[in-house]
Structure formats: C-alpha cells, structure tokens
Amino acid sequence: MKDQASGLREKMQFVGNHPENGDIPGSRVIAVASGKGGVGKSNFCVNFALALSNSGYRPIVIDTDVGFANVEVLLGTSPAHTILDVLNGMNIWEVIQHSPWGLSFLSAGQGLTDIHSLTNDDVELLVAALAKLQDRYDVILLDSGAGMGSHAGRLVVAADELIMVTTPEPTSITDAYAFLKMLASRGVLPKTHLIVNRAHDIADARATGVKLQMVTERFLQLQTDILGYILEDDAVVRSVMRQQPLYYTFPNSRASRCFNQVVKNFSSSKSNPAENNQGLRGFFSRLLRRNSPSGGESNSSYSG
Numbered sequence: 001m002k003d004q005a006s007g008l009r010e011k012m013q014f015v016g017n018h019p020e021n022g023d024i025p026g027s028r029v030i031a032v033a034s035g036k037g038g039v040g041k042s043n044f045c046v047n048f049a050l051a052l053s054n055s056g057y058r059p060i061v062i063d064t065d066v067g068f069a070n071v072e073v074l075l076g077t078s079p080a081h082t083i084l085d086v087l088n089g090m091n092i093w094e095v096i097q098h099s100p101w102g103l104s105f106l107s108a109g110q111g112l113t114d115i116h117s118l119t120n121d122d123v124e125l126l127v128a129a130l131a132k133l134q135d136r137y138d139v140i141l142l143d144s145g146a147g148m149g150s151h152a153g154r155l156v157v158a159a160d161e162l163i164m165v166t167t168p169e170p171t172s173i174t175d176a177y178a179f180l181k182m183l184a185s186r187g188v189l190p191k192t193h194l195i196v197n198r199a200h201d202i203a204d205a206r207a208t209g210v211k212l213q214m215v216t217e218r219f220l221q222l223q224t225d226i227l228g229y230i231l232e233d234d235a236v237v238r239s240v241m242r243q244q245p246l247y248y249t250f251p252n253s254r255a256s257r258c259f260n261q262v263v264k265n266f267s268s269s270k271s272n273p274a275e276n277n278q279g280l281r282g283f284f285s286r287l288l289r290r291n292s293p294s295g296g297e298s299n300s301s302y303s304g
C-alpha cells in the first residue's frame with residue numbers, strides 16, 4: 001500500500017512534469033515580500049507552490065532574491081541554469097529546474113536586478129522567453145528579498161498581486177506597514193494579500209492580520225485581504241534542516257494543513273480581471289516601464 005507521501009509525490013510529479021496538458025486561461029503573477037527579513041517568505045513560496053500543485057494548479061517559483069537564493073537550498077538542489085542563460089541562447093524550458101517533488105523553479109541569477117543594465121535586444125529576448133512561462137504555469141510566485149533596500153519594491157509594483165508575509169512580532173508588523181507605506185507613496189500597489197506566519201494559535205494569527213489590515217486601511221487607505229495563517233510548527237524547522245519541503249515531508253503537520261487552507265482561500269480570491277494584466281508579459285512591460293528613464297519608450301539600453 002502506498003503511503004500518503006508517495007501518493008502526493010506521484011500526483012505532484014504528474015502536475016509538475018506534464019504542464020502541457022490543458023490550456024491555462026491566465027496566469028497570476030504574485031510577488032511574495034515582507035518588511036522584515038527571515039519571516040518565512042521562501043518557505044511560504046515553496047510550500048504554497050506544492051500545496052497549489054496538489055490542488056491542480058501549475059505553479060512555478062522564481063527565486064529573485066539574488067545572492068541569497070534560498071529556494072534551491074530548501075529544495076536540496078542547486079540550479080544548473082539561471083535566467084541569464086537565456087541570453088546565451090538557451091531555451092527557456094531547459095533553464096527551468098524541476099525539483100524531485102515536481103516543483104518547477106527558476107533562478108533569476110542577476111537577471112531581474114540588472115535588467116535595467118541590459119541592452120534592448122537582451123531585454124526583448126528575456127521578456128519573450130519568460131512570457132512563454134504563462135503558457136504552462138498559472139501561478140507565478142516571485143520570492144523576493146525583504147524590505148525596500150532590495151529590488152523587491154520594483155518587482156512588487158510590477159506584479160499583479162502581492163502577498164505580504166508577517167509574523168506576530170511587533171517589529172515584523174511595523175516593518176510590513178512601512179514597506180506598504182513606501183509602496184503606496186509611489187502611487188501603485190497591486191492587489192494585496194496578507195499572510196501571518198509563525199502564529200502560536202489562530203487567535204494570535206487573526207489578531208495580527210486584523211491589526212495590520214486596520215492600520216493599512218486607516219492610514220494608507222489600502223484594502224488588503226487576509227489570505228491565511230501558517231502556525232508556528234517545529235516541522236518547518238526540521239524540514240529546512242533536511243532540505244526537504246515541509247508539505248512533502250510532513251504532510252499532516254499543522255503547518256501543512258494551514259497551507260491547504262491558504263490554497264482554499266486563494267482559490268476563492270480571484271484576481272480582478274480588470275487589473276489582471278496579461279500575466280508575465282504585462283509584468284515585464286510594467287517592470288521595464290518603471291525602470292526605463294523615459295517611462296517605457298524605446299531606448300538603446302536600460303541603464304540609468
């Protein structure tokens with residue numbers, strides 16, 4: 001008799017390795033960010049993606065946290081290629097990495113942070129290659145760095161949706177608020193969801209989510225929804241140590257069950273079609289428009 005983990009693995013491998021089955025009507029490009037570092041973004045991306053796969057979604061994780069690439073570490077693998085290999089002529093499907101759990105991921109290398117120092121031709125090539133992802137993946141999760149000091153802010157404003165991760169710690173909440181305030185001051189914020197990670201119980205989680213939701217609404221006039229809660233769970237730490245994702249290693253842990261609930265909530269939080277902008281193609285055109293000196297007009301390079 002198969003154990004639960006092997007059943008899950010088979011299901012995930014099917015989803016991950018055979019993405020061409022069926023059409024994908026529109027992909028959701030979602031940046032996962034936080035104010036404070038170390039709150040659980042990378043673990044969230046990996047396990048949320050596995051839970052999404054288990055529910056029939058076709059997610060891909062793009063690790064954009066240059067220099068601190070954690071996704072590959074959590075998956076116990078190292079990518080043979082990064083997005084920059086596309087510039088050397090490699091096919092995008094060869095650049096995508098498949099972890100043993102059927103989870104597809106893409107390492108951005110320096111590709112996304114240095115995008116404004118690439119030539120127009122380079123950028124066109126990258127955009128065309130990356131836009132193909134939306135033919136096979138319906139949820140594109142960008143694991144970004146913490147805070148505004150990184151390139152995270154640029155990625156976030158270009159995404160269709162933002163998942164803001166916080167823990168119940170006051171410093172994490174205030175940093176999340178500061179991050180959202182900074183983005184709001186730039187005038188554009190994608191549809192924003194909140195995830196409370198490492199809460200001791202549901203009451204603690206809910207109080208944290210509501211607190212952040214209230215201050216952003218009151219002081220930033222920003223509506224957010226609470227996408228869900230991930231409870232504090234030693235199984236997360238053990239899975240990190242094993243370099244095997246929690247959702248696969250401890251499928252019955254309380255944190256894994258939280259991920260299932262987050263997927264349910266996610267399924268009912270449809271992205272607004274009016275705001276949902278052509279998936280990755282839209283994402284990159286917005287990313288470049290905001291970074292190019294002349295607001296998206298044709299330039300010989302994106303430096304400056």
Ligand SMILES: Nc1ncnc2c1ncn2[C@@H]1O[C@H](COP(=O)(O)OP(=O)(O)OP(=O)(O)O)[C@@H](O)[C@H]1O
Nearest residue numbers: 037038039040041042043146198231232233236240
């Ligand atoms: N729900 C949880 N329960 C217990 N521990 C957790 C939980 N979530 C995260 N952790 C712990 O927090 C650590 C940091 O998590 P993670 O690397 O995902 O954070 P991050 O926000 O991506 O960090 P960075 O900002 O450095 O990229 C994990 O290695 C794990 O030990």
Ligand SMILES: [Mg+2]
Nearest residue numbers: 041042065070
């Ligand atoms: Mg991380």
